[in-house]
Amino acid sequence: MKRGVRFKFRLYVAGNAPNSLQAVANLGALCRTHLPDQFEIEVVDVLREPKRALSDGVFMTPMLLPLEPLPSRRIVGTLSRADQILMALGLEAVAA
Amino acid sequence: MDINVIPDLLGKKSALKYAGNCGSKADSFPNMRHKNGSFPVSSKAPTGIQGFDQITGGGLPRGRTTLLIGGPGSGKTLFALRFLVQGAAEDGEPGIFVAFEETAQRLVANAAVFGWNLPRLQPRRLFFVDAQPSPDLVQSGEFDLGGMLAALGAQIKAMGARRIVFDAIDLVLDLLPDPAARRREVYRLHQWLLDEGMTGIITVKADGHEGRSGHQAPISFMQFMVDCAVILNHGVTLGVSQRNLRVLKYRGSDFNENEAPFVIGQRGFDVAIARAQVETDLSVSQERVSSGVKRLDTMLGGGYYRGASVLITGFPGTAKTTLSGAFAEAACRRGERTAFFTFDSDGAEVTRNLASVSIRLERYVKKGLLRMVSARTMTGSAESLLVQIKTIAREHRARCVVIDPVSTLAKAGNELTAASVAERLIDWSKTAGTTLVCTSLLDEIDGHANGGASLQISTIADTWIHLNYLVQAGERNRGLSIIKSRGTAHSNQVRELILSDAGVTLADIYTSGGEVLMGTLRWEKESAERLAHEGARVAARLKRINLDAEEAVLRVRAKSLQTELLAKQVEKSLLARTSRSLKGELSRGRSRIQELREGDFGQPGPKGIRR
Numbered sequence: 001m002k003r004g005v006r007f008k009f010r011l012y013v014a015g016n017a018p019n020s021l022q023a024v025a026n027l028g029a030l031c032r033t034h035l036p037d038q039f040e041i042e043v044v045d046v047l048r049e050p051k052r053a054l055s056d057g058v059f060m061t062p063m064l065l066p067l068e069p070l071p072s073r074r075i076v077g078t079l080s081r082a083d084q085i086l087m088a089l090g091l092e093a094v095a096a
Numbered sequence: 097m098d099i100n101v102i103p104d105l106l107g108k109k110s111a112l113k114y115a116g117n118c119g120s121k122a123d124s125f126p127n128m129r130h131k132n133g134s135f136p137v138s139s140k141a142p143t144g145i146q147g148f149d150q151i152t153g154g155g156l157p158r159g160r161t162t163l164l165i166g167g168p169g170s171g172k173t174l175f176a177l178r179f180l181v182q183g184a185a186e187d188g189e190p191g192i193f194v195a196f197e198e199t200a201q202r203l204v205a206n207a208a209v210f211g212w213n214l215p216r217l218q219p220r221r222l223f224f225v226d227a228q229p230s231p232d233l234v235q236s237g238e239f240d241l242g243g244m245l246a247a248l249g250a251q252i253k254a255m256g257a258r259r260i261v262f263d264a265i266d267l268v269l270d271l272l273p274d275p276a277a278r279r280r281e282v283y284r285l286h287q288w289l290l291d292e293g294m295t296g297i298i299t300v301k302a303d304g305h306e307g308r309s310g311h312q313a314p315i316s317f318m319q320f321m322v323d324c325a326v327i328l329n330h331g332v333t334l335g336v337s338q339r340n341l342r343v344l345k346y347r348g349s350d351f352n353e354n355e356a357p358f359v360i361g362q363r364g365f366d367v368a369i370a371r372a373q374v375e376t377d378l379s380v381s382q383e384r385v386s387s388g389v390k391r392l393d394t395m396l397g398g399g400y401y402r403g404a405s406v407l408i409t410g411f412p413g414t415a416k417t418t419l420s421g422a423f424a425e426a427a428c429r430r431g432e433r434t435a436f437f438t439f440d441s442d443g444a445e446v447t448r449n450l451a452s453v454s455i456r457l458e459r460y461v462k463k464g465l466l467r468m469v470s471a472r473t474m475t476g477s478a479e480s481l482l483v484q485i486k487t488i489a490r491e492h493r494a495r496c497v498v499i500d501p502v503s504t505l506a507k508a509g510n511e512l513t514a515a516s517v518a519e520r521l522i523d524w525s526k527t528a529g530t531t532l533v534c535t536s537l538l539d540e541i542d543g544h545a546n547g548g549a550s551l552q553i554s555t556i557a558d559t560w561i562h563l564n565y566l567v568q569a570g571e572r573n574r575g576l577s578i579i580k581s582r583g584t585a586h587s588n589q590v591r592e593l594i595l596s597d598a599g600v601t602l603a604d605i606y607t608s609g610g611e612v613l614m615g616t617l618r619w620e621k622e623s624a625e626r627l628a629h630e631g632a633r634v635a636a637r638l639k640r641i642n643l644d645a646e647e648a649v650l651r652v653r654a655k656s657l658q659t660e661l662l663a664k665q666v667e668k669s670l671l672a673r674t675s676r677s678l679k680g681e682l683s684r685g686r687s688r689i690q691e692l693r694e695g696d697f698g699q700p701g702p703k704g705i706r707r
Contacts, residue, residue, distance in 0.1 A: 014242035022237070046243040050250030053243055059194075059227040060268070061243030074230060076271075078237030086233040 007031070007089075008068035009021040015047045019078045023062035026079040034086060056090040115522055140349075141189070141295045144182030145175070151352040155171075156297070157323045160347075164299040165319075166328030171339065171360050172299040175328065176261040177203065179297055181212050183259040184221035189295070191259035192223045192251060194244075196267045199225030223255060229271060241268070241281050245288045252292060253339060260289070261297045266446065279317055285323050298322070323347040329355075338479065357479035372679030385430070385496070385531055388422030388455075391602035392527045392561075395578060395587040400559055403581075405522045405532040410563030415593055415600075416535035419563070420498045421450040421457065423533050423602050427496040428460035435467045435494040437485055439504040446500075454599040467492045471504075478505040478517040486524055495530060502534035522556050533653075558582045563593065566614050573614035576602060592618065 002029055013020035019071055024043060031039040046053040056065065059077060064075040073088050141155030146511075149155050155381040156162045156179065167174045176193070195203060204214045205226065214222060227244065251257070262285070269278045289296040300318065319325050323342040332338065340355040341553035384399040393399040400406050406423075408416045417440070427434045436457075438446050447457045447468060460466035465535035469488055471481070482505065489497050505517050536558070557582040565572050574593040578586045584695045606613040606621045613621050 012243055014240070014246055017242055019238045019240060020242075024149050027236075046246040050247040053247040054225065054251060057226060058247070059225075059229075059244035060239045060241060060271075063243065065221065073232045073234050075234040075236055077239045079659060080237035084234065084236045088236075 002008055002009055005040050006069055007035050007066070008042075009039065010042045010044060010056075010065040012044050012053055012056070012061055012063045012065070015045060017061065018080060020062045020069055022078040022080065023064070026082075027064065030079065030082050034082070061087045068071065101692045121648070121678075124362045131620040141179075142182055142187060143175070143179045144186065145178055146408075147356060147358065148175075150342070151347060151356055152324075152346060156295060157346070158295050158350065159290075159293050160322075160323035161286055161296040161298060162324040162326060163318050163322040164297055164326050164328065165344075166299070167302060167330060171358070172301075172328055173198065173203070173263050174206075174360060175326075176263055176297045176299055177207060177212075177325055179209070180222055180259055180261055181217070183295075184217045189258035190221045190223070190255050190260065192225060192248060192255075192257050194225045194227050194248065194260065194262045195264075196227050196229070196262070197264035199228065200226050220255060221374045223251060223257070225251070229268060233271070235271065235273070236271075238277070240277075241284060245285070250286075252294065257298075258295060259292075260294045261299070263299050264301065265298050266300045282321070285316075302327075310330075319344065359480040359483040363696040364671065380528070385499065386423075386426040387419075388424070388426035389600050389602060391591065392419075392576070395589070395591065395602070396559070397585040400531060400533075401583065402531055403523055403526060403529045404558040405534065405556070406559045406561065407557035408533065408534075408563065410537075411565060412537065414563035414565060415595055416537075416563060417446060417500050418450060418453055418455065418595060418600060419561070420500050420533045420535055421446065421455045423448075424466060424496065424498050425455045425457060425460070427531075428457070428465045429467070432495040433465055433467075433493050434460075434496040434498070435469060435470045435489045435492045435498070436498045437469045437488075438500050439471045440500065441470075443470040445691055453595045454597060467494070478693070481505055482517050482521055482524075485521070489528075489530065497525065497530050497532050498534070499534045502539045503537045519556060559584075568612075568614060568616050571615045571617075573618075575605070575612075575614065589653060603648065 009027065009031075013024060027041060031041065044052055046058065053059075053077070058065075060076050062078065064079060064085075065073045068073075072090065075085060075088055079085055081086060112144075139158040140152070140156065141158040142149050142155040150347075164172050164175060178193035180193055183191045193203070197208075204218075207214050218224070225248065248260070252260070265282075267287070269281065272278045272281060285298070285584045298318065305322075322345075324346045325340045327344050329340040329342070330337070331340070339357045339358050339360065342354065342355045381402040383402040384393075385402050386393050386399045387396065400423075408419055410416045417438075424434050424436050436443070436446070441449075447461065450457055457466055457468070459585070461468055467488070471485075485499065502518070502521070505521075521534075522532065524530075559580040562577050562579050564575050564577075565577050574595075575590050576593045577590045578588075580586075588606055590612065592605045594601050594603055603618070606618050
């Protein structure tokens, strides 16, 4: 973990399903815009690591699991609305 | 900036249409699959729910999907769980339960109530997946079930699962933003199930009545899509809970289309089947079993037939229970397991009361041969009572069953169903070869001899014994008559049923001047006859003595006459001799005279003497 990383995310995707690809792109864009240099994203493909999906209780894809600073509400979908995501992460101030 | 993307993720598998649609899974069970990837329809996966397997001719379509529709508390989850337990424990088909509603922990705890030991099967043969959507899940944009299906695909492969249940799929579908998306996911799921070759159950909620799932478009869509659909209903009729199950469709198989009542009982799920379609030939027994009353056996030509249904009707207090108790005791004495259901009073009370007429049941209860079931506490519809009776009888492996009184069934709720319940009861006892004795209460007001009218049991029972009172000369006495007894010669006589501390016996009744005599009158008649008989006996003796005396007199007279006769005879012979010697003397005298008168006569003398 690099210095300055405050936000850690785990994003579950299903292979290269369109909505999964969108989610990866959307999350990347959001983090670059609002959380520059303080984030880390792990992308897990359920097709390759189904056991992890089971143990994490992930049954819909794509799904975002915010891990740090605090595990918070899961977000399911293509993560297309940045304001919604930030609100869910408790980052309304950043969005403003 | 740091994005740790797992390498190769985006480059490969571009041909995947749906997540989890992997060919490799099919290959792991090559000989279990058909060419086209599905099983022949005739192959069925038993659910272990006896009645249901009979309705559908073997269970759910193997390798296909079944939709289970029902309102809240209608037993969907239980049905589905039972299906998996059957596969895991009995049929060597491991299963996965995807729980969208309840947690696995709670499901396992609930199942323990029914005596299913799920932890024993977990996790190798039965695997629970907790998939409850978290309540604070944030939705942002499109998503699908691909991830879940992929994960499940791996689990299926790992444990070789053949069965899968998606419980309350509607919870997940509700998260989807629009009907099109819902439909898409349902289709994805269905296709996935087919591709995996899994025998699947999907349960969905439907509010209230079947078919009223208007706003739940995916459900109606699913009904068309799946190969089998089953509707569970839980309603209340006249204040009595009533559960029904109906097979809506079953592609490629015939099935019973009628609603079948079912019960969620102590052992889980039990479906009552209206008519056993398979059993055609019952093995009919020639064996007779004792009714417990010797003279009644004689009246019936040897007793009840084994496997027969016997109905004992009568007004309150006509000793119906006693008669059925006698039957139970006789059965236990033969060493046959017996179940005695008493709806009127407590089992212990019945035992005590019967002991007063020398029907001792305690020892058999202690031995475990006899099971007294205080059914007063049983509640529910006639249907559920029947199921409970059947379950207990089966558990007890009872060969003889007594239900006292069966008329209770008619009172429990719906009259419509009560009529068929009696039929089913008798059907069941015949199929199981159980000898069934039912008592039925008649209302005094109703008049007599319409034995359990609403149950209509009297027409289908094999033997019908009627008990009634005869009030006469300030007394009430019990009379017993056999109204019918199929296939047995039976007496047409009314007998008096006598209960005493020596036991139960039957006595002939007297008819005098067209009147039937029972009780004291019978006794009086009997003793009068005894007296008359005694008198006649004495008179006969007297007569005999008189005759003896007369005979003796005559004998004496005969003797004296004989003696007289002898004397006369002696006298007669004496007379003859005297006259002969007199004659001789005379001739001798004449010859002497001739001698003396020599030469007087020229001719010899004798010629001249003969005259």
